[in-house]
Amino acid sequence: MSVSQAGESSEKTGRQELAHSPTGLLTHSRSFPPSDSQDAGATTESGDDRRDARTTFLWIYVGIVGSLLLRLSVLDYESGDYKAFLSRWYDYFVEHGRLTALKDDFSNYPPLYLYLISASTLLPLPKLYAIKLISILCDYLAAWFVFRIVRHQFPAGIQPWLAAFAVLYLPTVWFNSAVWGQCDVLFTSALLGALYYALAKRPFAAAVAFGLAGSLKPQAVFLVPFLAGMFFRERWSWRVLLIPPLVYGVCGLPAMLAGKPVLDLLFHWGRQPNLPQLTLGATNWYQWISNEYYEVFLLPGIVLALVTTVFLILAMQEKAGCATPSAPGLGKHQAGAHGVTRPTLPGNGANRAAWLVTAALLSVLMVPYFLPGMHERYFFPADLLSLIYAFIVARGWVVAMLVQFCSFFTYLPHLFKQEPVPRPLLALMMTVALALVVVHGAKGWHPAATATDRA
Numbered sequence: 358m359s360v361s362q363a364g365e366s367s368e369k370t371g372r373q374e375l376a377h378s379p380t381g382l383l384t385h386s387r388s389f390p391p392s393d394s395q396d397a398g399a400t401t402e403s404g405d406d407r408r409d410a411r412t413t414f415l416w417i418y419v420g421i422v423g424s425l426l427l428r429l430s431v432l433d434y435e436s437g438d439y440k441a442f443l444s445r446w447y448d449y450f451v452e453h454g455r456l457t458a459l460k461d462d463f464s465n466y467p468p469l470y471l472y473l474i475s476a477s478t479l480l481p482l483p484k485l486y487a488i489k490l491i492s493i494l495c496d497y498l499a500a501w502f503v504f505r506i507v508r509h510q511f512p513a514g515i516q517p518w519l520a521a522f523a524v525l526y527l528p529t530v531w532f533n534s535a536v537w538g539q540c541d542v543l544f545t546s547a548l549l550g551a552l553y554y555a556l557a558k559r560p561f562a563a564a565v566a567f568g569l570a571g572s573l574k575p576q577a578v579f580l581v582p583f584l585a586g587m588f589f590r591e592r593w594s595w596r597v598l599l600i601p602p603l604v605y606g607v608c609g610l611p612a613m614l615a616g617k618p619v620l621d622l623l624f625h626w627g628r629q630p631n632l633p634q635l636t637l638g639a640t641n642w643y644q645w646i647s648n649e650y651y652e653v654f655l656l657p658g659i660v661l662a663l664v665t666t667v668f669l670i671l672a673m674q675e676k677a678g679c680a681t682p683s684a685p686g687l688g689k690h691q692a693g694a695h696g697v698t699r700p701t702l703p704g705n706g707a708n709r710a711a712w713l714v715t716a717a718l719l720s721v722l723m724v725p726y727f728l729p730g731m732h733e734r735y736f737f738p739a740d741l742l743s744l745i746y747a748f749i750v751a752r753g754w755v756v757a758m759l760v761q762f763c764s765f766f767t768y769l770p771h772l773f774k775q776e777p778v779p780r781p782l783l784a785l786m787m788t789v790a791l792a793l794v795v796v797h798g799a800k801g802w803h804p805a806a807t808a809t810d811r812a
Contacts (some may be wrong), residue, residue, distance in 0.1 A: 417518070428493055428535035432486055436772060443474070443488050450475045456649050460616035465629050468612040469572040470540055481666035485538070494595045495542045499741060500524040502549035507748045509556055509710045520748050529740045529764045537772060541737040544573035548738055548746065552717050555584070555711060560593040561600060568604025575626045575727075576735055582666040583720035586673030587713075631730055638733030638771060640657035640763045641726045644784035655729055662727040669723065672798065673716055714749050715798050718742045719757075722791050733767035736787070740764050743790070750797065759790035 435444075442464070449463045455475040464471055477487040504521040511517055524530055533539050547570035554563035567584060570577035587593065609622040633651050635643035635658070646654060721738040725731045739760050747757035763783045770776045 362707060363542070388602075390777075394726050396507055410444060413566075420525070424496075424522070424531070426530055427526070428496075431488060431531075431536045433601065434536050435485060436537045437631055439485065439488070443538055444484060446471065446474050447478060447484050447488060450478050455479075456615050459612040460709045462621070466540075467574070467608075467625055468617075469569075469608045470543065470574075471541075474544075485566055489535055489538045492538065492540050492542050495540075495546045496525060496530055496534050498545040499530070499542055501744055502546060502553050503741065506549070506553050506556060506710075506714070506745055510749050516748055520744065521682065523744055524741060527740065527744065529737065529761060529768065531736065532765070532768055532772075533718075533737060537768070539699055539734060540573070541734050544570040544577050545738045547573065548577060548721075551580060551584065551743065552713065552742075556713050558591070560587075560591070560597050562586075564597045564600035568601035569608070571601055572605050572608040576738070579721040579724045579735075579738055580717065580723065581720070582669045583673075583717045585666075586670040586716060590673050605736075635729045638767055638780070639725055639731035639735055640733070640767050640783040640787045641731060641732075641779060642784060642788065643729060644781045658727055658729040661722055665723045665727060669716065669719055711750050713741065714745050715794065718746050718799060719791075719794055722760075722794060726787065726791055733764070733771060736760065736764050736767075744793070756790045756793050759786050759793075763787045763790070 426474060446464050446466075449461075450458050452458075453461065455478060458475070459468060459471060473491045474488065477491060480490070482490065500521040503524050504517045507520040509518040530542065533541050547566045550566035551563045551570065552568060554560070563584070567580065568579060570580070588597065592768045606623070609617075613619060613622060614623070635646055635648050635651055643654070718739065721742055722736075725735040725739075743753070743757040743760040746753040763786050766776075766778045766783055767780060770780075
């Protein structure tokens with residue numbers, strides 16, 4: 358054998374060894390320049406990435422523009438609340454001064470929202486559009502927080518985007534802001550922020566978000582049972598308790614500087630009159646009781662709300678969870694077949710996200726369900742939290758559909774004087790939704806399947 362033949366044989370043998378060695382093949386591939394076919398493959402892959410990026414951009418662009426056009430199409434509608442309240446508050450700022458008017462009692466809403474109304478008078482927009490713009494902008498803030506919450510369970514999937522766009526197209530969301538001109542999405546966005554920061558284990562940020570929610574509307578207290586449960590469950594610092602009142606006080610400073618009495622600011626909500634009615638449109642259990650018995654059911658309703666609050670706080674301290682695979686890489690059914698399943702406490706990952714969302718949804722469902730004197734809009738936080746629940750908890754879409762159906766059809770009698778579905782029937786559906794969440798929570802928090810589970 359010649360020297361050249363021996364060299365060729367040796368090179369051939371070396372290449373065969375490299376082909377059977379993963380590390381050798383990697384080293385070998387780095388030692389030689391890429392061939393023309395490799396260049397073509399890389400170019401094709403780069404082209405595919407660019408097409409995917411363009412497709413993603415188009416989906417997002419169409420989704421956002423479509424949601425804006427949807428809101429623009431209904432901006433001219435003037436609701437009864439706009440004519441009776443919002444429009445007059447706007448005019449009061451224009452007539453009495455954007456800052457000096459803050460000292461007067463011309464509105465039953467808190468100063469933080471009135472600051473936004475005052476600022477809207479500076480916009481080069483018609484009065485109706487300027488007022489509605491405040492809430493419409495917060496529609497997108499709520500969608501952003503929903504995106505962040507869902508991304509905790511699906512960090513690389515399409516689910517966070519679907520959830521965010523679902524918020525923008527949810528009927529109760531764009532009806533509340535663009536049709537009605539109401540501001541429920543403002544405090545609900547702050548509540549979503551509190552949930553997100555609790556999920557991210559940032560209690561001080563959660564307390565700031567809750568303080569902002571309480572400075573916008575008293576219905577922020579619907580999330581108090583959940584936050585109280587988190588305070589004890591995760592051993593939050595006692596300093597967290599100081600933040601919400603501090604935020605509330607800071608939000609009142611401009612009105613105080615304008616001349617509003619301090620006590621009026623601090624006890625703003627306590628000075629508001631309560632209408633003597635068991636329900637003001639909310640689809641809760643009072644739909645089945647005549648208002649003639651208001652005095653009979655007033656205190657029992659408050660007691661029930663307090664008792665269920667304590668029950669939720671206690672339940673959040675329990676070490677209840679759901680069966681999840683203990684061996685990495687095994688799906689739920691595979692793990693069960695191999696006998697390696699174990700109860701996992703809701704402390705980390707998808708299980709913790711499902712646990713938090715379930716508890717938060719129970720909180721914003723139970724309180725307005727049992728408290729008397731609730732308006733139809735007071736289930737608005739439940740509308741958005743049930744949507745998150747649908748993405749994070751297995752079979753949660755049933756609850757989301759029920760809650761959304763009930764809320765939307767309670768809007769219609771107030772806005773258009775039509776009642777396609779009787780409210781006692783809607784109350785029954787809301788009761789079923791609440792019962793389903795309670796049952797799911799009692800059995801354990803079952804997270805929706807992730808990509809790893811499906812694999």
